[in-house]
Amino acid sequence: MAIRVVLADDHDLVRTCIHTLLASHGIEVVSEVGDGRALLREVREHEPDIALVDVSMPLLDGIEATRRIAKSSTTTRVVILTMHPDAHLARLARRAGAYGYVTKDETSDRLVETIERVVAGEQCISLGDPIEDVLTTREHEILQLIAEGKRNQEIAEIISRSVHTVRNHRARLMRKLGARSASELVRSAEEQGLLRWPM
Amino acid sequence: MPIRVALVDDHCLIRDALSDLIASRGEVDVVAVGGDGAEAVRIASEDRPDVLLLDIALPDGSGLELIDRILASSPATRVLMLSMHSDPAYAVTARKRGASGLISKSAPIEDLLDAIRDVASGDTIPAVDELAKRERQMLTLIAQGATNDEIASALHLRPKTVETYSQQLMTKLSVHTRAGLVGCARRMQL
Numbered sequence: 319m320a321i322r323v324v325l326a327d328d329h330d331l332v333r334t335c336i337h338t339l340l341a342s343h344g345i346e347v348v349s350e351v352g353d354g355r356a357l358l359r360e361v362r363e364h365e366p367d368i369a370l371v372d373v374s375m376p377l378l379d380g381i382e383a384t385r386r387i388a389k390s391s392t393t394t395r396v397v398i399l400t401m402h403p404d405a406h407l408a409r410l411a412r413r414a415g416a417y418g419y420v421t422k423d424e425t426s427d428r429l430v431e432t433i434e435r436v437v438a439g440e441q442c443i444s445l446g447d448p449i450e451d452v453l454t455t456r457e458h459e460i461l462q463l464i465a466e467g468k469r470n471q472e473i474a475e476i477i478s479r480s481v482h483t484v485r486n487h488r489a490r491l492m493r494k495l496g497a498r499s500a501s502e503l504v505r506s507a508e509e510q511g512l513l514r515w516p517m
Numbered sequence: 518m519p520i521r522v523a524l525v526d527d528h529c530l531i532r533d534a535l536s537d538l539i540a541s542r543g544e545v546d547v548v549a550v551g552g553d554g555a556e557a558v559r560i561a562s563e564d565r566p567d568v569l570l571l572d573i574a575l576p577d578g579s580g581l582e583l584i585d586r587i588l589a590s591s592p593a594t595r596v597l598m599l600s601m602h603s604d605p606a607y608a609v610t611a612r613k614r615g616a617s618g619l620i621s622k623s624a625p626i627e628d629l630l631d632a633i634r635d636v637a638s639g640d641t642i643p644a645v646d647e648l649a650k651r652e653r654q655m656l657t658l659i660a661q662g663a664t665n666d667e668i669a670s671a672l673h674l675r676p677k678t679v680e681t682y683s684q685q686l687m688t689k690l691s692v693h694t695r696a697g698l699v700g701c702a703r704r705m706q707l
Contacts, residue, residue: 329622331620331624332531338534399530422529423528424530441585467692468697469694472693499695500696514621
């Protein structure tokens with residue numbers, strides 16, 4: 319049976335390319351999405367063998383999406399597909415529960431091979447030195463939405479929590495990053511390399 | 518006669534798949550592919566394609582810096598830039614430097630094929646929704662953390678005018694908050 323994939327990338331053209339390429343290798347793309355939250359929905363809906371996930375995506379970045387898929391799905395394994403040949407990001411991905419990490423400058427054979435190995439159960443990302451998290455998962459998620467210009471009310475709706483909770487997280491984020499305003503928060507997060515979405 | 522297209526993008530996966538995709542439509546022949554700026558310049562002078570698809574972000578520099586040299590060695594070639602960014606400023610710069618247009622990688626494949634046809638027949642793709650110079654200056658200052666009062670005195674405007682501009686910016690960039698503007702400035706690499 320063909321390997322079933324849900325494909326997540328916010329660039330339409332890139333998605334079409336990857337879709338065509340996978341199809342030509344007999345891999346079935348059951349759904350394509352352009353943001354991290356749609357990815358979670360489609361993975362629940364289709365239970366694919368593989369979620370092929372870009373890191374930089376609107377609404378929820380690929381690393382956080384990976385964490386949730388790894389936690390909630392027993393069928394779907396995540397392979398990250400990114401522009402960035404970045405060992406640190408690869409380790410973050412692995413710790414979030416990803417099985418593969420392929421950059422867009424590798425060959426299509428390498429991508430297909432990684433997908434096949436991961437489906438066979440192999441962990442394809444090597445784990446280097448341990449790294450320390452500055453922010454919690456929830457804080458990362460809220461930081462991204464603040465940087466996308468969402469208001470507290472909108473953020474509360476997106477993450478299905480109360481505005482009160484959002485305010486608390488926002489206050490904690492500002493304390494951690496030493497920011498006095500949301501604008502400062504985004505700027506300081508940017509300086510510390512804590513924003514992972516879209517490039 | 519099919520349009521002779523060359524494609525330069527440093528991402529092997531994208532380059533291969535994209536060249537297959539556009540060639541599969543029949544109207545286009547992919548005559549050459551390359552992965553960096555040096556290859557783009559060589560391809561222009563050796564293959565003289567009708568249309569050169571050129572990624573902006575290349576390992577040996579910006580594709581925008583190559584337009585001059587490409588057109589100098591192959592004046593009939595139409596340069597169509599590809600970009601990961603949706604910032605309209607890139608499209609404006611590309612047009613100023615002599616490219617026939619810019620297509621975002623967020624666009625569907627049909628838009629790319631239309632654009633290839635258009636520029637091959639001599640049309641250009643206008644850069645739309647350009648941020649006014651003033652809006653750009655403001656956005657840069659907002660991203661640096663300046664208050665409206667500070668921006669007003671830096672740009673010699675009334676605070677009220679600054680407020681109007683920042684509202685316009687939020688509308689243009691589809692964000693509701695000042696923090697959203699800072700996020701946009703980051704994406705636009707201001």
